[in-house]
Amino acid sequence: MDQQQPGHGQVWVGIDIGKHAHHAAAVAADGQLVWSRRVANDQAAIAELIGQAMASAAGVCWAVDSTGGSASLLLAMLVATDQPVVYVPGRVVNRMAGAFAGEAKTDAKDALVLAQTARMRRDLGAARPRPELVAELAVLVGHRSDLLADWVRTVSRLRGLLSASFPGLERRFDFTSRSALVLVSRYQTPEALRAVGRRRLVAWRRYQLARGWPTARQARTIPTAGAKVATA
Numbered sequence: 001m002d003q004q005q006p007g008h009g010q011v012w013v014g015i016d017i018g019k020h021a022h023h024a025a026a027v028a029a030d031g032q033l034v035w036s037r038r039v040a041n042d043q044a045a046i047a048e049l050i051g052q053a054m055a056s057a058a059g060v061c062w063a064v065d066s067t068g069g070s071a072s073l074l075l076a077m078l079v080a081t082d083q084p085v086v087y088v089p090g091r092v093v094n095r096m097a098g099a100f101a102g103e104a105k106t107d108a109k110d111a112l113v114l115a116q117t118a119r120m121r122r123d124l125g126a127a128r129p130r131p132e133l134v135a136e137l138a139v140l141v142g143h144r145s146d147l148l149a150d151w152v153r154t155v156s157r158l159r160g161l162l163s164a165s166f167p168g169l170e171r172r173f174d175f176t177s178r179s180a181l182v183l184v185s186r187y188q189t190p191e192a193l194r195a196v197g198r199r200r201l202v203a204w205r206r207y208q209l210a211r212g213w214p215t216a217r218q219a220r221t222i223p224t225a226g227a228k229v230a231t232a
Contacts, residue, residue, distance in 0.1 A: 011057035014088075014114025015074065016107045017066040022074065023107035024049055026056060027115045036108055041070060046077050063088050063118035065110075067127050068138065075127060087127035088117050158184070166190060179205075 011034055016023045021041055026034040034056055039049045053060045062078055062085040064071055078085050093110065096117045118124060155175045162170035166189055174180045183205070187193050193201065 009057055010059040010061065011053065012061045012063060012115045012119040013053050014063045014111045014116070014118060016110040016114065017064060017069075017071045017074070018107065019070045022070075023111045024053075025108060025111035025115050026053060026060075027112070027119055028057075029119070031116060031119065033112065036111065038107075041073060043073065043077065046074055050077065050081055050083065060084075061086065061118055062127075063114040063124070064127050065090055065093055065114060079128060085127040086118050086124040088114050088124055092117060092121075092124075161188075169193075 010029055011026045013024055013026045018041065022039050023037070024039055025036040028034050035052070037049075037052075039045045053062075060083060062083055064075070064085060065088050067075060067087055075085065093113055096113050158175065159170060162173060162184070168190070169184070173184070186204075187196060187201075196204070
């Protein structure tokens with residue numbers, strides 16, 4: 001639904017945040033829907049939305065349920081144009097949704113609930129874009145989490161393969177040692193280790209890392225400082 005009519009006074013605009021597009025709904029002081037529309041998550045479309053909202057009333061209050069990720073561009077543009085924005089927590093949206101009749105959960109209904117919630121409540125905090133430092137830290141933490149998740153999956157897979165083909169090596173294997181991982185990338189079976197022999201294995205190891213190698217025939221490991229798979 002996309003309704004547009006001249007207005008005056010105050011309107012409240014709720015925006016259901018999406019990855020590629022948002023849905024915005026505006027309500028007047030009496031709770032009536034002024035307009036509802038889908039808006040692409042790009043600068044030109046958001047600028048048009050802000051212009052439409054400002055033209056439809058003398059005052060506009062915006063409401064969002066997210067302050068990071070896909071909402072970043074929207075919030076930055078609202079702040080740049082000195083628009084008041086409030087943050088509606090997800091739990092509040094869920095509780096308020098039951099108070100409004102309508103179809104099942106949709107982007108349009110969620111946007112309407114956000115607008116109505118902002119209109120009726122005065123205890124909502126202001127929404128602002130994340131500070132630059134916080135945004136950068138969030139990116140770094142997310143990247144590190146992805147690396148750790150990849151490392152856990154790799155270790156679990158390697159444990160399963162070694163348990164099936166080389167249990168002796170799996171029991172003595174140091175999954176946090178880069179040296180051990182380089183070793184098993186070349187020699188994965190008992191036959192391969194026996195074929196290469198201790199002398200050639202040690203010589204190859206010295207050539208690669210100039211460190212002592214752990215082997216499945218020894219009940220010890222040789223640690224390598226700072227050798228985490230995630231930092232490889």
